[in-house]
Amino acid sequence: MNDTATGATETDYSSTLFLPETEFPMRAGLPDREPIWLKRWADMDIYAMQREQAKDRPLFTLHDGPPYANGNIHIGHALNKTLKDMVSRSMQMLGHNAAYVPGWDCHGLPIEWKIEEQYRAKGKDKNDVPVVEFRQECRSFAEQWVDIQREEFKRLGILGEWDNPYLTMSFDAEAQIARELMKVSMSGQLYRGSKPVMWSVVERTALAEAEIEYADYESDTIWVKFPILTSAAPQRSGTYTPIAGPSVSYTAGGEQQFAGASVVIWTTTPWTIPANRAISFSSRIGYGLYEVTEAPAENWAKVGEKYIIADKLAAEVFAKAKVSGFEKRASVTADELSGITTAHPLRGFADGYKFDVPLLDGEHVTDDAGTGFVHTAPSHGLDDFDIWMTSTRLLQDRGIDPTIPFPVGDDGFYTKDAPGFEGARVIDDNGKKGDANQRVITALAERGAMVARGRVKHSYPHSWRSKKPVIYRNTPQWFVYMDKAIEGTEGDTLRHRALNAIDATKFYPAAGQNRLRAMIADRPDWVLSRQRAWGVPITVFVHRESGEILRDEAVNHRIAQSFEEEGADAWYKPGAAERYLGSDYVASDYEMIKDVLDVWFDSGSTHAFVLRNKQKWPHLKFPASMYLEGSDQHRGWFHSSLLESCATNGHAPYDSVLTHGFTMDGDGKKMSKSLGNTVAPQDIIKQYGADILRLWVASSDYSEDLRLGKEIIQTTVDSYRKLRNTLRWLLGNLAHFRAEDVVDAKDMPELERLMLHRLAQLDAGVRTAYKEYDYRKVVTLLTNFMNIELSAFYFDIRKDALYCDPISSIRRRSALTVLDHLFNALTAWLAPILVFTMEECWLERHPGETESVHLRLFPDVPADWLDDDLAQKWQLIRAVRRVVTGALEIERREKRIGSSLEAAPQVFVADPRYLVALEGQDLAEIAITSAVQLKQNEGPHEAFRLDDVPGISVVPALATGNRCARSWKVLPEVGTDPEYKDVTLRDAQALRERAAAGL
The missing domain is CATH 3.90.740.10 (Valyl/Leucyl/Isoleucyl-tRNA synthetase, editing domain)
Known part of the structure; x- marks a missing residue:
């Protein structure tokens, strides 16, 4: 085999090739580049553009479970918010109006505890401070952390109504929470009783089951x-x-x-x-x-x-x-x-x-x-x-x-x-x-x-805030009946309503239904009261002699109206009792309750002041399409929201419930500061970028506990790099794509039609996975397709045609058309997950000021691209290709060839199915060799075989002829074109067309 024609000098034809051209960098630089896209989205107000674009579409509402406003976000927050963002973004691209309103839980003991700690450090006593002043300090503390967490969530790429979130401490929210309580009272479900409750001596308050964690304790x-x-x-x-x-x-x-x-x-x-x-x-x-x-x-x-x-x-x-x-x-x-x-x-x-x-x-x-x-x-x-x-x-x-x-x-x-x-x-x-x-x-x-x-070490309840043991203690508290008939019904109870609502709700995973059902079936009456100061007060009056709760809609209206105007602080201001009771009652005859509501009632009421507030959030619906939180919220937010809505509306506030596990370290151990195995989302973003964190979330089975450590992050980085390189190659080749290059599917070669078939299959699989919130499946489908079927198969085969074929080549134009379809589909399908990278990728081809991948729907992939017969045929062809590439890999390893284009192997086919499949195919092109000799027999004993492809064997052989100076193929025809003597006839035609086009 000769490298060049005898006596000829090889010309450098690299400038005549359609080599990839793109400014899309191989190195992502996500930590530095992601803030650029965030600013761009903010400047164009992409969230408002989505709402306008989708105003006539069916509503999909994922209602945000409020995180607590008392510290920087941790990896659990990042996991939760990223999943929510993937749900909203994917449902938007599936054709819904998927507005997302973030919210915060702002009342309660954790914030109050922080202010008390500050007091103790200064030698101050909380009891010496007027309650309204103390509450204002709690409000300021929460406001500070809302602002900090908001920026941390936005840095994750979470798209939502950040300028108009809901806060449980906003005046309208406090007013509605009070209204919800008073609805419960007016229906006869609220009562004051004495019962042992879990009590924190350290925090001086009753605690709900959701506020308890268990730890070893010696008794x-x-x-x-x-x-x-x-x-x-x-x-x-x-x-x-x-x-x-x-x-x-x-x-x-x-x-x-x-x-x-x-x-x-x-x-x-x-x-x-x-x-x-x-x-x-x-x-x-x-x-x-x-x-x-x-x-x-x-x-x-x-x-x-x-x-x-x-x-x-x-x-x-x-x-x-x-x-x-x-x-x-x-x-x-x-x-x-x-x-x-x-x-x-x-x-x-x-x-x-x-x-x-x-x-x-x-x-x-x-x-x-x-x-x-x-x-x-x-x-x-x-x-x-x-x-x-x-x-x-x-x-x-x-x-x-x-x-x-x-x-x-x-x-x-x-x-x-x-x-x-x-x-x-x-x-x-x-x-x-x-x-x-x-x-x-x-x-x-x-x-x-x-x-x-004696002594015994056993699991004992502790407050999850103070981490200190609690005791059961009989105290007067406010309760909601679980089993007393609700007034105005024929024997209906809160427990009955809640159990029926659970049966009508879709759960992801399905096991969550039984878990929540068991909790509701066995739970005692709902304890609402907390003996604290920072919260929405229990807005009821009790007659001092009879012990009866005052139930008067006029009084209730005055209370709610004052909260709308002044917030819940109005309850604690001088003269409040006289103001609310008016002239119909003597204030001294009534006890004005000073306990506050458990914060679970606050968050359980969010549906009332968020989902049904059409004036403030017109793109939300009630019941919500979905509530999504960690699995611990079966006893927390899912639970309290269910009870509150069933008590006031008769049904659940959600159509579906999705739960995720907790984050563990790489060894499967619970993350804790004491063990030093925590992973901060801020650190991952600073080193790798938010898209890496998002890809980890999407790649994990969130229905179980998720592991996260250095090795896992590195694996995610490697996966991301492969996806990015595939997209970069697409972009580079699409730089040469012109509108006039488009080829109709029916006129394409089989290999292109095979890729369109796979796109149609993927479209169904990806859409189904997104509808089922199975992001791991989305990632698996797309990474396997991009790494195995595109990079290692289709791109590998079509590089020669894309780089070297003439401008007029139907093969090259078909490949470019398929690349365009691939780009449009992949950037959309990956957009809910890799929000920054897909925006960067999309804008590389569509740089307009109002352009964004996040304003797109998932593309409509024609169903008539599906061709199962063609796919089955190419399964056989690809099997033959694997045997050939396996044989040539040994030749490369033994340094008998440098590249596969130096080979012209003999391929022996004993199974007639393969012969039928290979009929009319250019196996040399498919196997990326210069030639192939196809023979119908078993082949010699020493031939290369694969156990899983019986009936195919390969004997390697060197290609004969001269090497093309442009495509590097080795063929006898090199040197036969009178004008271009050092290239193949195909390459000579390509050079003539380029010259004619002035290229």
Whole structure:
């Protein structure tokens, strides 16, 4: 093989090639270039242009769950807002009017806590500051962080109504939140009651379940004996079969049977013993009367003492009590337990605790741990409260006062309802254990009531803000009934409405439906009140004598009107009660409630002052098309929004709910500052750009927890670089595309029609994935197509035609037409994800002042481009190509050839299907060789084969002839053109056409 014709000097023809030309840089420089596009969008007000453009399209409303305005955004915020942006952008491009109004949660404890911290640092006391002044400081703090977060969200490329967001602290929002509460009150759903709620001593307020996180905590554990006073069970004999153990014969003898015996309880909260009012047992558990037969003299559990304990737990209890010998004296039936009354173990201490302690049958009792008996303090536990309240009639029949005490104050100190312990504290202001546990344990030990003690590390509720442990504490609070019929309905309840609404809602992923349903099915009444200052007040008046809530629409109107004009601060100004009550009522007859609403009611009401506010946001609809938040919001915003809307509207405020997981580090560990494994979105943007962060979000399975670390970011950068290079190559070749080059699909070569078929397939796949919010699938479809089918296949084959073919070549013009279709589709399909890069790419070809890829719809791809028969045929052709390229790769590796154009392999085809497919095809062009010898047989033994392509084998061979100085093909025809002796006949024709065109 000769490199050039004999005696000829090779000419440099590079200037005659249609080589790619573009100013679209290979290096993205996203950190520096992205702000340019942000400014451009702001200057042209692209959001307003979208609204005008889409004003007649169907509305799609993704309602923004409000982040909290109290700090810089973190990676969870970035994930959440980016997903929302992808939803809105893709739905806009699918043909909707997808307006996006961002919002902020501005009230509540986190902000109030920050202001209090500032006070403490200055030695100031919050209680010395007028409440309106304090609230103004909270408002200023929130405003500051709204402005900071707004710029951080915009830097992510989030497109929305940033100049007109919603704030829960805006006057109109506060007015509507108050109206929503008053609607609940007017329908008879609001009530003030006493119930144990999770209480933060550190923050001095009740907390909702959504404000609780669980962490390991070491608790004191004690086993305590409650002496039996009486037993109402008559004497009888029989056989009793406990759940654990064999049947036992017994004789039950009423008081005589249990004389001198005690019921033993176990608790991890010794400080709740002063609040004990009952003991709970289970009729499903087997119990026995046990006697201590052998124990050390110094033991709390003495020889001869008798205890009633669950059979399954007896051995464990005696081991904890260091009892070396015990015997079961009798089995104890549920009837016998029901008739037992015990004495409080502190009976007579400080002249208190003289009440009787009954035994109550409770479904919550198990024999998994403890003694099979649950010490029941209705002031400090929901199960305890529930069984106490459902047993009121029984308690009264037995002469027991059902009143629930308030043994612990809001500051964590015991009250007068805990005789002998006033001044002791459960938890201090720093969240540390007080002396209450030890004081109670010491008192119990001195009175001979202790059986054993220990310590246990277990999961315990903490406030997610202060990170300090909380307690259950009985306090007066404001509630919404879950199961009381709503006035004006025929027995309809809030729980019933909410469950029906869940069934009518679409969930992504679908498992979220069952999760939310289970939470609503089992939840207690909704606690609305917080004992704080920064929030929307509970705008009700209560008659001081009757305790009745005032329900008067005129009063309600005056309250709401004042909030519209002055904000919720109006509630706290002098003379507010007289102003609202007017002349119809005497202000001194009414209590004006000072508690504020839980912020979950604020955010749960956003649908009322955002989605239905057509004057302020005309492009939104109610119910929203979608709510989208992290999976923790099943118990948070999804939950409170559902209850609030069902209470006031009768249905959910959303048509669908989408949830995402949490961000973990690269090893799958939860991110935390203490571990030093957090990743700040600001750092990623500064180093790589926001589009890299967005590509990571889109590439991840957001339905699960998402991992993020250096290696994962680098993988995302590599993926981005490949996508960018593909687009750059497209742009470079399209620089030579002219309107007159357009070729109709039916007139194109098969390879181009194959690419159009794939575009039509992708159009359906991409649209479906976007409609199903499956961005990972979008990325997978497009990256595989761009990397494998375009860069490594189609572009690879068509480089020669695009660079070298004559201007008139139908093959070249068809390829340019396909590149134009590819560019239009890919830039649109990727625009919701790579918002900056696609804008840069689009403007490279369309530099107009009002041009933007984000003003486009997804292009209409003709369905008649689909050609399954052609695609099946080319599957066979591509299989043959893989065998050829596999064989030539070995030749290159062994340095027998430099490029594939130096080869003219022999291709042996034994399978007739491949022969049919290859008929009329230029296999040399497809395999990027100078020639191919096609033979119909199995081929020699030493031929190259691939296991997954049976019937095809290849024997490499060198091409013969001279190398074309322009296209580098090696062909015998090089040198036969009289005018251009060092190029192929094709290249000679291209040179003639260029000369004729003056190029």
